[in-house]
Amino acid sequence: MDPSLEPLTRSLREAPIVDRNGYEYFVHGVTDGILSVEPDVLRAVADAIIDRVDLESVDRLVVPEAMGIHHGTALSLATDIPFVVVRKRSYGFPAEVAIHQETSYGEDELFVNGVDADDRVVIVDDVLSSGGTVDAVCAGLETIGAEIVDVVTVLRRVDVDRAADSRDVTSVLDVRIDDGEVVIVD
Numbered sequence: 001m002d003p004s005l006e007p008l009t010r011s012l013r014e015a016p017i018v019d020r021n022g023y024e025y026f027v028h029g030v031t032d033g034i035l036s037v038e039p040d041v042l043r044a045v046a047d048a049i050i051d052r053v054d055l056e057s058v059d060r061l062v063v064p065e066a067m068g069i070h071h072g073t074a075l076s077l078a079t080d081i082p083f084v085v086v087r088k089r090s091y092g093f094p095a096e097v098a099i100h101q102e103t104s105y106g107e108d109e110l111f112v113n114g115v116d117a118d119d120r121v122v123i124v125d126d127v128l129s130s131g132g133t134v135d136a137v138c139a140g141l142e143t144i145g146a147e148i149v150d151v152v153t154v155l156r157r158v159d160v161d162r163a164a165d166s167r168d169v170t171s172v173l174d175v176r177i178d179d180g181e182v183v184i185v186d
């Protein structure tokens, strides 16, 4: 394990777990913006993404609102690659693409703006759970005609079922919840 990820792994093991409609949901700065977002963790996450993903000739990072935003920001500052946020509100622009997001515990409408056909993009989000969010964003980007170079999430849950055709991702850490605690999977 990369020693710079130690503050992330330590704090994940201490993360409180809450119940969201029967779904075990951990609460951590990287995934929720609370209880605190630590600068050393944000930097280590951005560095780990740079190690794992080929960002050469990527035009744009695409980050779903809300919890992709701080990781997209840190990565953008470290790489000078601009980013766009997939918003939960419509702006009514002619080229806007609406997508329907279903997560493990809820659903929403998302709206893609600011991505052009043939843009080479990397999607950045905090966590992969059911894969519903990533799959919806990929579908929206395919409608636009963008090239999805990679999809990266800080955490990938290995204890949640995903559809057989769900897009796999590059992750910084794989995790599961066991006996009320987050466990890091090597």
Ligand SMILES: O=P(O)(O)OC[C@H]1O[C@H](OP(=O)(O)OP(=O)(O)O)[C@H](O)[C@@H]1O
Pocket: 031, 032, 064, 065, 066, 067, 068, 102, 103, 104, 105, 108, 125, 126, 127, 128, 129, 130, 131, 132, 133, 134
């Ligand atoms: O793999 P999935 O089951 O789709 O779950 C992952 C998504 O769930 C969370 O977003 P959510 O829309 O709940 O809210 P937030 O980012 O606004 O907190 C998270 O930020 C991911 O985008």
Ligand SMILES: Nc1ncnc2[nH]cnc12
Pocket: 024, 025, 026, 027, 028, 031, 032, 104, 127, 128, 129, 157
């Ligand atoms: N904060 C979180 N904890 C656990 N599972 C999640 N899925 C999406 N967000 C999550």
